Amino acid sequence: MNLNDRKLKILRAIIKSYIQEGEAIGSRTISKKYDLGISPATVRNEMADLEELGYLIQPHTSAGRIPTDKAYRLYVNGLLKNTESVKNNAQIKKILQQEINEMNNFIRNSAKILSQITKYTSFAMSAQLKECKLKHIQLVPVSDHKLLMVLVTENSDIKNVLFTLNKPIEIEQLNRISNLLTDKLSGIELKKLDEGLYHKILQEIYGIRETFDDRLEEMMVLLMNTIHNYEKVDLYYDGLTNILNYPEYSDTSKAKELLSFVEDKDLFKKVLMNSDGDDLSILIGNENQFEQIKKCSIVSATYKVNGVIIGKIGLIGPTRMDYKNVISMIKGLSYNINKIISENYMDLARSEFNEQKKEE
Amino acid sequence: MNLNDRKLKILRAIIKSYIQEGEAIGSRTISKKYDLGISPATVRNEMADLEELGYLIQPHTSAGRIPTDKAYRLYVNGLLKNTESVKNNAQIKKILQQEINEMNNFIRNSAKILSQITKYTSFAMSAQLKECKLKHIQLVPVSDHKLLMVLVTENSDIKNVLFTLNKPIEIEQLNRISNLLTDKLSGIELKKLDEGLYHKILQEIYGIRETFDDRLEEMMVLLMNTIHNYEKVDLYYDGLTNILNYPEYSDTSKAKELLSFVEDKDLFKKVLMNSDGDDLSILIGNENQFEQIKKCSIVSATYKVNGVIIGKIGLIGPTRMDYKNVISMIKGLSYNINKIISENYMDLARSEFNEQKKEE
DNA sequence: GTTAGCACTCGTTTAAAGAGAGTGCTAACA
DNA sequence: TGTTAGCACTCTCTTTAAACGAGTGCTAAC
Known part of the structure; x- marks a missing residue:
């Protein structure tokens, strides 16, 4: 049994729906909303196949189905190929307008804005000395x-x-x-x-x-x-409470488990230091090392000076994260951060600097 | 109608019970547990009086009663008179053993330990430059x-x-x-x-x-x-998720309201900067300025160098906070912090220093 | 002034019934 | 052979009603 085109389409529809709604989706809804030109019964057959292939699970008999981590991974890999990165997002441009003096503040502000845009919890980590x-x-x-x-x-x-x-x-x-x-x-x-x-x-x-x-x-x-x-690595996070917006964490004990994990900076540093040094790293659910965040996804990007990674910035949220949006945001953000850093710290020309020069 | 001795005893019993259990308490329980030698009916009469005086409220007809902010204030003022401060607490002594080099780290660690001991959310704020x-x-x-x-x-x-x-x-x-x-x-x-x-x-x-x-x-x-x-004032907090332990915040939306407030450092700084500069400051429920924390109490102490206040350290938690414990902890903590700071930053003799000296 | 007794209130728990969403299977259809 | 309509079945969620129980306020007696 293979993932033919139609199966892929259905799977994508289910993933998109679940990312948006957070609720299991049934065959009827799929065939109606995402008009694929096939009846619910056909969708049902395909869904049964997709479940067998490990891309879907049923929370219980009479519920619809939800994507597995494997499904998200497939979906994300697909997204990564068609690399779109938001470069002209208005909110990201706000970051460009920041007066940047201290690197730490700049990165922290960027993380703050990132969490405000995406409604997930953002973090920023500096590299080791x-x-x-x-x-x-x-x-x-x-x-x-x-x-x-x-x-x-x-x-x-x-x-x-x-x-x-x-x-x-x-x-x-x-x-x-x-x-x-x-x-x-x-x-x-x-x-x-x-x-x-x-x-x-x-x-x-x-x-x-x-x-x-x-x-x-x-x-x-x-x-x-x-x-x-000097092992000290700065870790900053923002929008911690965004986590509480998601029904996944409407149960206080679940929320506490996750929040405590994130709040424990030493633990969270380990997570980030173990993630690979790729420009963009995505860890989905079970791909994470620690039990407490196996229902979360972490998307992070690096930023560099002189080609040396000096830190990471990213987001943590439920596995049904809006990957498409998040990926393009983080790509756009890290692009801009790198640009600004190099402009400011490599002593290249900088608008403000040039203006001052004229007056001399 | 006056607060006679018996009323006070009953009120204190109710407050203590509510602080511990977090649930409204009835006349029967009071008369049984805190054997005051009076029957439930008598307690009921007194409780009705206490309600009229504004010290108690009934969540609904058939519930017991819970203390009001006014009651907590009375209780706390009573506690403050009999100033007991824990100086020999084993956990606070841990703080004494810290290797302190950087003031910020020292204060942050102290705040961390404070939240671990008390199970409330702790904070530390540096003074303005x-x-x-x-x-x-x-x-x-x-x-x-x-x-x-x-x-x-x-x-x-x-x-x-x-x-x-x-x-x-x-x-x-x-x-x-x-x-x-x-x-x-x-x-x-x-x-x-x-x-x-x-x-x-x-x-x-x-x-x-x-x-x-x-x-x-x-x-x-x-x-x-x-x-x-340079308005920058450092604000640090720890044990944010402790808040989630209290039934008051078992509702995620309530938890979110409070956590978002605390997470917004600018807002929280305002709260702390407006609190008086007394060595020990206690704000109970409605005494707080902001709506979002009118169901919380904030207990904070100052720490000083050369008699100048250089920061505050304290706790935030539900109004039914364990004031007795918290007050003695914070008193003991700030006593020790001040002691250590003066030993370290006033260039007085310091054990480590003396030991090094011998070797010369 | 204190207390026992009792009717009353009101939130919480429990049980049962019903609704609704979705499935898997079967049989018919193109 | 793939697609689809139909239908019985499953399981959760919601609704409703009843019983429970903790606690009160009031009255009358001590």
Whole structure:
């Protein structure tokens, strides 16, 4: 038994209907609404076949049928081939108009708008520091025994790390050390900064000036430890309560199960870090690793600087998600995000910048 | 008609029962469980009086009675007089054991633990930048046209602000400007930094060195604008889904109403900023300003550095909140937070520091 | 002032009946 | 051989009615 053209048409009709209505659909409705020119009885036969093939299930005898994860996967794969991406959506254009200064805010705002448009729960995750190359290191005094290290990566990402010192240190010395660290460490991928490289760099430094700074070694050790322990990945979500709009979660205990899962950032980070690094990743129902979200789908896209993935943005919702809309939205969004990031962080021409230039 | 001793006892019994069970309570149960030595009929008479006085209401004729906001207020005021605060709670002590480097993380963790202990939704809010005095300013290059300004306040709070420049600037110059800004602006309350003071400072600077830096004025303007527009207050919450445990919110639409309200950080910030600056603030039901949370109570405490309030931490839950427990928890928590903050950020002796010292 | 007794109220639970949607199967049709 | 009408059957959801029960307010007695 094969998926002939008619079966496909019927399946698509069922999927579309279920995505919209959220209720099992019967043969009569299919043949009437989606006029395929065949009678309910014929549709019934085909539906029985589709069930046998694993694309449909019946919640109970006298109900209609609903699509399985397998059906959604087929449907989504079909959608992905005819890649349409919304580039001119008015709401997505709002994102373009944002004043973007801080990357984090920009991404968060984008996620917020995404959830508002789609009515699903959106999220945004930054990449791990380890994946990045350093560009600049600056030490800033905070109090006598507290010291802030600002790490600027080549993607123009900024990380703050606070230290506790055992004795105060003067600003001039901080600046000298900052410059030295920047000089020696810029361009190096943080994950490569292991014991070996660390000693090599220290050697180099001592090679230049025999007795430079008694605090330098302490700083280097702290820096090393920090980078090795810095697993922190920012995770942000918005529109959590959108989940409560869907009848799937009208039962509070079901809603709680899902919301608790999403609220647990560590858990949710695992989900996202395990999803592949494709530009567009779609995980449908059982394709998810964790039990609590096996009735959900997650659609996410990456955003990049210099071709390096620096984060993910996407949506989570019920498996009967409006994939068509969601995919084109997220494609359009990530296209725009990447465009804006490169305009802003690659120091290319930027409208605002050009305007200011004229006035000089 | 007055609130005599017996009425008070009965009212307290009803409140305690309702807080625990969440269900209207009748005269029979009161007289049996809380053996006050009076019959149900007598309790009934008193309950009728209490209803007339506005302390109780009946959901419907044949139901028991539940306390009104007025009753909770009376009860809470009573609790506040006999100030007990949990200082030795094992779970709160966990907070003491945290490794605290960054203030934000420390406060967030504390809020997280608070929600885990109490099973309500916790929040933590940082104070506005404007309220603080500056201690150090450091400019850090991010890219050719991006510049990071790190502001360190006297409370050792750290704020990052990103600028877009219209032409690149060298590191040496950045450091010089940083030093100058720090020199001139440290100790000044940010909200006092208005047009007048700004010009005065610029004059002073030009007085010292006639032509110092052509970029200095640009920096000052940016700084000014930033500080004036920097309304950002961090708001964090945890245990959002705890709300779903309470029968009050077993109806998804009710849950959604409340959760959406809390999720809207701007709205929730307003609530918190309007609450008084007392060490402990309790808003019960209708005492709240916004319709969406008039069936909730909010209990919050402040935390301080140098006597200046730098944030609030607290809980939101149904009006039948376990005030007794919550109050003592939050009191104990804020006591410990303040203790830890002063130990860490006032550069007083700290155990870890002392241990390190020995090894020298 | 307190309490037992009792009629009354009203939401909740339980059971039964009915409606409705949809199916699978059979037999007839093109 | 594929398609379709007809029909009995299944199962959930809704409706209706009855019984239940918790709690009250009032009255009269203690």
